[in-house]
Amino acid sequence: MDKKIEFYESWCKGCGICAAFCPKGAITMDKMAGKPVFDEEKCIACGLCELRCPDYAVIIKKKDKE
Amino acid sequence: MEKNVVHKYLRKNKKFPHIWCPGCGHGVIMSSMLRAIDKQGLDRDDVAVVSGIGCSSRTPTYVDFNTIHTTHGRALAFATGLKLAKPDMTVIVVMGDGDAVGIGGNHFIHAARRNMDLKVIVYNNNIYGMTGGQASPTTPSGKKATTARYGNIERSFDICELAKATGAVYVARSTSYHVQALEKYIHRSLSKKGFTVVEAMTHCPTTYGRLNKIKEPVAGMIYQKDHFIMKAAWDKLPEEKREGKFPMGEFVDIEKTDFVSKYLRLIEANKE
Numbered sequence: 481m482d483k484k485i486e487f488y489e490s491w492c493k494g495c496g497i498c499a500a501f502c503p504k505g506a507i508t509m510d511k512m513a514g515k516p517v518f519d520e521e522k523c524i525a526c527g528l529c530e531l532r533c534p535d536y537a538v539i540i541k542k543k544d545k546e
Numbered sequence: 547m548e549k550n551v552v553h554k555y556l557r558k559n560k561k562f563p564h565i566w567c568p569g570c571g572h573g574v575i576m577s578s579m580l581r582a583i584d585k586q587g588l589d590r591d592d593v594a595v596v597s598g599i600g601c602s603s604r605t606p607t608y609v610d611f612n613t614i615h616t617t618h619g620r621a622l623a624f625a626t627g628l629k630l631a632k633p634d635m636t637v638i639v640v641m642g643d644g645d646a647v648g649i650g651g652n653h654f655i656h657a658a659r660r661n662m663d664l665k666v667i668v669y670n671n672n673i674y675g676m677t678g679g680q681a682s683p684t685t686p687s688g689k690k691a692t693t694a695r696y697g698n699i700e701r702s703f704d705i706c707e708l709a710k711a712t713g714a715v716y717v718a719r720s721t722s723y724h725v726q727a728l729e730k731y732i733h734r735s736l737s738k739k740g741f742t743v744v745e746a747m748t749h750c751p752t753t754y755g756r757l758n759k760i761k762e763p764v765a766g767m768i769y770q771k772d773h774f775i776m777k778a779a780w781d782k783l784p785e786e787k788r789e790g791k792f793p794m795g796e797f798v799d800i801e802k803t804d805f806v807s808k809y810l811r812l813i814e815a816n817k818e
Contacts, residue, residue, distance in 0.1 A: 493568035531725045
């Protein structure tokens with residue numbers, strides 16, 4: 481399964497909820513910028529960050545293999 | 547451009563990011579509501595979102611439905627009028643805890659008593675967040691607020707119990723941490739006919755959190771994860787272990803004739 485992580489930086493307020501509740505630890509917070517950094521390798525596209533993002537800044541798109 | 551379900555229903559001409567504080571749970575509840583509306587397959591012209599005053603009541607500003615932003619506590623009164631004028635419309639009433647059971651307490655109990663066909667979503671952050679953190683009717687006993695510096699000595703309202711006692715046909719509680727359950731309950735409430743109440747517990751990192759030592763948004767969500775227990779497990783829990791914990795889940799799910807159906811039947815019966 482292929483996926484695409486779309487992140488809208490201008491909408492993000494850097495609360496860190498996505499990073500804290502990621503089941504695979506694929507998101508880390510960049511302390512300097514205050515924004516999350518996504519590790520596409522670790523991401524399993526569960527979409528929990530998208531569900532819990534209070535600012536609608538993350539979108540996980542699943543792309544099925546053709 | 548439609549990026550996902552939530553973005554589909556946002557008003558793009560409004561200023562984003564929204565006004566809620568970083569990490570506020572209100573955004574999570576709003577997105578759950580939008581996903582539930584989408585799942586229910588409602589046309590956006592057939593949905594009205596009514597709100598009062600407060601943090602939660604900013605919701606109608608951002609969502610692209612028929613919306614009214616009314617006076618403090620009176621959202622249910624306006625929604626009642628709207629529902630009677632447009633009986634086919636799905637009317638969702640978004641209120642805060644102070645708005646619903648504090649200032650609008652009487653509207654709440656009487657709308658429930660009449661069984662008005664309104665879908666109520668109460669964003670409960672346990673405090674009057676927008677005005678500076680005054681103790682609300684739902685601030686738990688012992689918790690701090692700016693008007694209860696040494697801890698609240700009052701007993702707090704349980705919105706679900708209140709709704710159950712006053713006659714709501716569907717009552718459920720979830721939190722901003724338990725998003726999937728929240729979406730499910732809102733979706734279920736949209737399919738019911740009658741007065742439904744979904745209490746969505748949210749963390750307030752800015753006022754309630756800062757005063758009660760859960761000021762990080764993540765800490766607020768972990769608090770919800772640890773303190774909210776599904777109803778089935780809650781029922782089995784011995785009394786002494788219930789201290790500081792809260793039940794969540796579906797509390798009431800019954801069928802009752804709603805006010806609007808009775809009203810329309812009355813008009814039909816008395817036509818010449």
